[in-house]
Amino acid sequence: MTPTPKAFSTINQVVEDIAVTRFKQYLQIDTEHPDPNYRSCENFLHKYASELGLQPWSCELAPGKPLVGMTLLGENPSLPTLLLYSHTDVVASYKERWTYDPYSGYEDIEGNIYGRGAQDMKSIGIQYLEAIRRLQLANKNKFLRTVHVIFCPDEEISSEEGMVKFVKTNKFKELNIGYCLDEGTASPDDIYLIAYGERASWWVKVICQGAAGHGSRFLENNAGLKLQSILNSFLGYREEQRKRFLNKEGGIQPNVVPAEFQAWFDIRLSPFENFDKFEEMMAGWCKNAGPDVTYEFVSKNRNTPTTPISKEDPWWSAFTSVLDEENLKYSPEIFPGGSDSRFLRELGYKAIGFSPIINTKLRVHDNDEFLNEKVFLNGIHLYTKIIERLANLQPFNE
Ligand SMILES: [Zn+2]
CATH class of the missing domain: 3.30.70.360 (Alpha-Beta Plaits)
Structure with missing residues (x-):
């Protein structure tokens, strides 16, 4: 495991992990509907990409609604790529019902970090990038396959000016996606839930x-x-x-x-x-x-195909090999809600929903949404291994 980068103050006290700082900063950007501050979000992410030496790009899907992407070119850029998906928007918070301001990034004595988007899904966007930072610190700057990280707008309001539009662009086709990681759901116990399909809503x-x-x-x-x-x-x-x-x-x-x-x-x-x-x-x-x-x-909604979860599927096999190595319990499931993965699956792409959040009360779209710092950092550790494993997946009959 790569050592966690720590910052030290002048009196040699351990201060906050850079990942936690970036997570709180991201939570502090109010991207709540009906008026998400997408521009601040875009600026934050572009700066972040430069900090990590990734190529940032934006795709303005509707006026004021940028999709932000970052690309890490692979050794063989012609191979199907790994797509790390997250959305930047969050649902309404109703501030008055919260113990702490949902846009303060407040952390309590137990290490619970509060904020709208703490579980759904600003944590995951940061975890992808901080996993890449840790890989870089371990001198793993390049993988066999290209990795794209994308941050989408409007997922919480049906994605009409988000993923629905994006999948029709040339930029999307150019990404040449082989496998996508998207959000899953928080688990109240120690079993990671992995979504490989979702229910259609009528x-x-x-x-x-x-x-x-x-x-x-x-x-x-x-x-x-x-x-x-x-x-x-x-x-x-x-x-x-x-x-x-x-x-x-x-x-x-x-x-x-x-x-x-x-x-x-x-x-x-059910599909x-x-x-x-x-x-x-x-x-x-x-x-x-x-x-x-x-x-x-x-x-x-139409019926969408599911993503294979058999050992014969090289992507699934690589993904679960990490969880097995870490001795983690996991359960493949059909996602009860909707996620942007359905637009990828509809087009025949493989996508799975995974939120590395266990032993946590589900507070998605609820007041006092939070994520514990330890759970958050452990998620980065998992993504470090997952990204490396998937991005280095040997070519097969794709
Ligand atoms: Zn979400």
């Missing part, structure tokens, strides 16, 4: 129409009864598929039977589900509920 609005009338009448064509049937069908299916019932609308006053009810469903489909069959089943539920029951999609 937001469906079901509209039940019927006859309006006075509450005292026994209406035949009752929208409420249709809604009940729909709820029974969807929620009954909940045992097999994770769903969240969002809200139901309708009802004017207690003695009036409304002519229309709407129900919204947030459905997360192993037959999407056409599922829609057929949903249409059947609407038909069974009675006449004038229709559904429409508010959003409908």
